[in-house]
Amino acid sequence: MYRLLRPLVFRLDAERAHRATIAALKLLPRRRPPSFDGALTTSIAGLGFPSPVGLAAGFDKDSEVAAAMLGLGFGFVEVGTLTPCPQDGNPKPRLFRLVEDQAVINRLGFNNRGQTAAIERLAFRDRSRGVVGVNIGANKDSADRIADYAAGVRAMGPLADYLAVNISSPNTPGLRDLQAGGELIELLAAVSEARLPGVPVFLKVAPDLAPGDHERIVRAAIDSGIDALIVANTTLSRPPLVARHAAEAGGLSGAPLRSLALDQLRAFRAASGGQMPLIAAGGIASAEDAWARIRAGASLVQLYSALVYHGPGLARRIATGLTDILRRKGIPSISDAVGTER
Structure with a gap:
């Protein structure tokens, strides 16, 4: 069906098409998430995930369609970024x-309607329907961005199954500076002080890192009690591209990010020695892509840009493909495959 609709969708500019998609999803009748093969069940930070295939932040910025996306076959959904x-x-x-x-x-620059508006929607969600994380950020004009993150932790923690601290967007000037040594430690200390007991906190990092950054970030995350790293956000780098908009400024995602994101995942796995759970994002568009990230050390994977080209059924197809791979290889559980790459 999506193959038939895609030419019509692509006649709209990308942002208008996205808003139309959100509007259409809001009109869908509610349906419960599908049942996944038990071999796909995994756990991070005390949370159980029925499938390791999740929706990355950025698609549902204002927490409008989390239930609909769970119904389409995502094992978990991350809403936001919310400021x-x-x-x-x-x-x-x-x-x-x-x-x-x-x-x-x-x-985009963290365009959203703010945390207060999202709270009104999240407060009424049926938490039995699946895992919903909340990705938080700082306002562009904030005088104290660390205080913004602490406020986000306090405001969204009671309603989130987990929080994702996003300091890796390239579209808010200076935001990635929070990944630097002293500022990262200060940020994570503020987050740790503000967090609620029992609500896991993940840290989302950029793929554009220098040698030594991985070890420094992992150590700061472990020392601060961060529960997992999300690797990685969009990239400012530009591998060879051929499309008309290749020269546009901003963060690049999708297929060209695949190799870089996988390399960064491997670097964080090596830096953590397996002590820090990892969630892979960037360039994942198939079960084979997801399998490569899992073997490289990811317990969970996230996708977003691939939906633009492959449609809303992609998460379910990837989950089915992962089940087939496990059966073919005689591996009883997806968690048994994490970090088995040689």
Whole structure:
């Protein structure tokens, strides 16, 4: 069905098409999430995930369609990025399809309606339907970004199954500076002080890192009680691209990010020695992509840009494909495959 609809969707500019998709999903009748093979069940930080295939932050910025996406076959959904105050984000146009490259460039800039508006929706969700994480960020014009993150932890913690601290977007000037040594330690200390007992906190990092950054980030995360790392956000680097919008500024995601994100995952696995759970994102579009990340050390995977090209049934197809791989290889559980790459 999506193959038939895609040409019509692609006649709209990318951001308008996305808003139309969210509107359509809100009209869908509610349905319970599908049943997954028990071999796909995994656990991180005390949370049980029926499938390791999740929806990355950025798709459902304002927590409008989490239940619908769980119903479409995602094992978990991450909403946001949500900031303390509403903000419009960067000037339009700011979202571009690179069709020939199976990629997306965005410079959205944390556009969202703010945490207060999302709280009203999250407060009424049926938590039995699945795991919903909340990705939090800082406002662009904030005088104290660390205080913004602490406020986000306090505001969203009671309603989230987990929190994701996003300091890796390239589209808010200076935000990635929070990954630097002293600022990262200060940030994570503030997050640790603000967090609620029993609510896991994950840290989302950039793929554009220098040698030594992986070990430093892992040590700070472990020392601060961070429960997992999400590797990785969009990249400012530019591998060879052929599509018309290749020169646009912003973060690149989709297929061209695949190799870089996998390399960064391996680097964080090596830096942590398996002590820190990892969640892989970036360039995942098939069961084979997900399998490669799991073998490289990821307990969970997330996708978003691939939905633009492969449609809303992709998560379920990847989950089915992972089940087939496990059976073919005689591996009883997806957790048994984590980090088995040689």
